[in-house]
Amino acid sequence: MKGRILVTGGAGYIGSHTAVELQNAGYEVIILDNLSNSNAEVIDGIERITGIRPAFVKMDLQDKEALRQLFEDYPGIKGVINFAASKAVGESVKKPLLYYRNNLVTILNLLDLMPDYGVEALVFSSSCTVYGQPDILPVTEEAPIKPALSPYGNTKQICEEIITDTIHAGAPFKSILLRYFNPVGAHPSAEIGELPLGVPQNLLPYVTQTAMGIREKLSVFGDDYDTPDGSCIRDYIHVVDLAKAHVKAVDRMLNGESADAVEIFNLGTGKGVSVLELIKTFEESTGVKLNYEIVGRREGDITKVWADPEKANKVLGWTATETLADTLTSAWKWQQHLREKGIM
Ligand code: UD1
Numbered sequence: 001m002k003g004r005i006l007v008t009g010g011a012g013y014i015g016s017h018t019a020v021e022l023q024n025a026g027y028e029v030i031i032l033d034n035l036s037n038s039n040a041e042v043i044d045g046i047e048r049i050t051g052i053r054p055a056f057v058k059m060d061l062q063d064k065e066a067l068r069q070l071f072e073d074y075p076g077i078k079g080v081i082n083f084a085a086s087k088a089v090g091e092s093v094k095k096p097l098l099y100y101r102n103n104l105v106t107i108l109n110l111l112d113l114m115p116d117y118g119v120e121a122l123v124f125s126s127s128c129t130v131y132g133q134p135d136i137l138p139v140t141e142e143a144p145i146k147p148a149l150s151p152y153g154n155t156k157q158i159c160e161e162i163i164t165d166t167i168h169a170g171a172p173f174k175s176i177l178l179r180y181f182n183p184v185g186a187h188p189s190a191e192i193g194e195l196p197l198g199v200p201q202n203l204l205p206y207v208t209q210t211a212m213g214i215r216e217k218l219s220v221f222g223d224d225y226d227t228p229d230g231s232c233i234r235d236y237i238h239v240v241d242l243a244k245a246h247v248k249a250v251d252r253m254l255n256g257e258s259a260d261a262v263e264i265f266n267l268g269t270g271k272g273v274s275v276l277e278l279i280k281t282f283e284e285s286t287g288v289k290l291n292y293e294i295v296g297r298r299e300g301d302i303t304k305v306w307a308d309p310e311k312a313n314k315v316l317g318w319t320a321t322e323t324l325a326d327t328l329t330s331a332w333k334w335q336q337h338l339r340e341k342g343i344m
Pocket of ligand 1: 087088089127128129150153182201202203204206218219220221222232233234275298300301302
C-alpha cells in the first residue's frame with residue numbers, strides 16, 4: 001500500500017474513475033460523498049473493476065465536525081483529492097449562493113483540518129473555464145485569468161486563490177491545481193460513467209441519450225462561429241486519461257518532486273474538436289446515426305479553446321493517450337449499459 005488518499009466527491013463522475021486509478025496504482029482510497037449528484041452503487045462498480053472495495057463515508061463536506069471525525073476514524077491520510085463541488089454552469093447563475101456556499105465552505109473545511117492530521121498533499125479540480133476565451137491558442141498555464149462568466153466559474157478561480165494564499169501563508173502541505181478541459185467518456189468496462197440527473201446540459205451525455213432515443217434531437221448551439229465549420233471547438237479528454245493524471249499529481253507531491261508548493265497543470269489532449277466533428281466521429285465509430293439540428297448560439301459559450309498540455313506532458317510525466325473515437329465509443333457503451341440495467 002502506498003498510503004491513504006481521501007477522495008471527496010469520489011462517487012461522482014471524475015472522482016469514481018480516479019478512485020479506480022488510485023487503487024490500480026496501490027493507494028488505499030477513502031471516498032467521501034453526500035450523494036447529492038451520485039449513487040452509492042458506484043462503489044460496487046469500483047469494486048467490480050479493481051477487486052477492492054474502497055471505504056465509503058456518506059457525509060457532507062460542509063459539515064466540518066463530520067470531516068474531523070472522518071480524519072479521526074481514518075488516521076494517516078496522506079493526500080486529499082477534492083472533487084466535491086457543484087458543477088452545473090446554468091444552475092450556478094440561478095442559485096449563486098448554493099454554489100458559493102458549497103464550493104467554498106468545503107475547501108475551507110479541508111484547508112482548516114488538513115494540517116491537524118498531517119495531510120501532505122491536496123489535488124484540486126479546476127477548469128479551463130478560468131481562461132475564458134483565451135487570446136492565444138493552444139492555451140498554456142501562463143495565460144491570464146479572465147473574469148468568470150458564471151458563479152460556478154468564479155468558485156473555481158476563488159478556490160485556486162484560497163489554496164494558493166493558504167500555502168503561501170505557510171500551510172504545511174503542497175497542492176496541485178488541475179485545470180480540466182472537457183472530460184468525456186466512461187471506463188471501458190462500462191461499470192462506471194457519467195450519470196447526469198435530468199436533461200443533460202453537457203454535449204456528450206446529450207449525444208448518447210439522443211442516440212439511445214431518450215432525447216428526440218440534439219441541438220447544435222450555433223454554426224456561425226469563427227471556426228472552420230462554424231461550430232464551437234473544445235478539447236475533449238477521456239475521463240480515464242484524466243483520472244490517471246490525478247495519480248501522477250499525488251505521486252509527485254508525496255514523492256517530494258514538486259517544484260513549487262503550488263503547481264498548476266492543464267489537462268487536455270492538445271487537439272481542438274468542433275461540435276460537428278464530434279458528431280461525425282461519434283456516428284462513424286459507433287455506427288449510430290444522430291438526429292441533430294443547428295439552432296442559435298447558447299449564451300455564455302466561448303468560441304474555441306484547447307490545451308497546450310506540454311507542461312503536464314513533460315513535468316508531470318502524463319499524456320492523454322485515448323483517441324476521440326475510443327473515447328466516444330466508451331460513452332456509448334456506458335449509455336447502453338444504463339439501458340440494459342433499466343436505469344435510463
Ligand atoms: C462547460 C464549462 C466548464 C465546465 C463544463 C462541465 C464554461 C465556459 N465551460 O463546458 O467550465 O467544467 O461545462 O459542466 O462555462 N453543445 C451543443 N449542444 C448541447 C450541449 C452542448 O451544441 O446540447 C455545445 C456547446 O455549445 C459547446 C460544446 O457543445 O460548444 C461543449 O459544451 P458542454 O459540454 O456544455 O461544455 P462546455 O460549455 O465547454
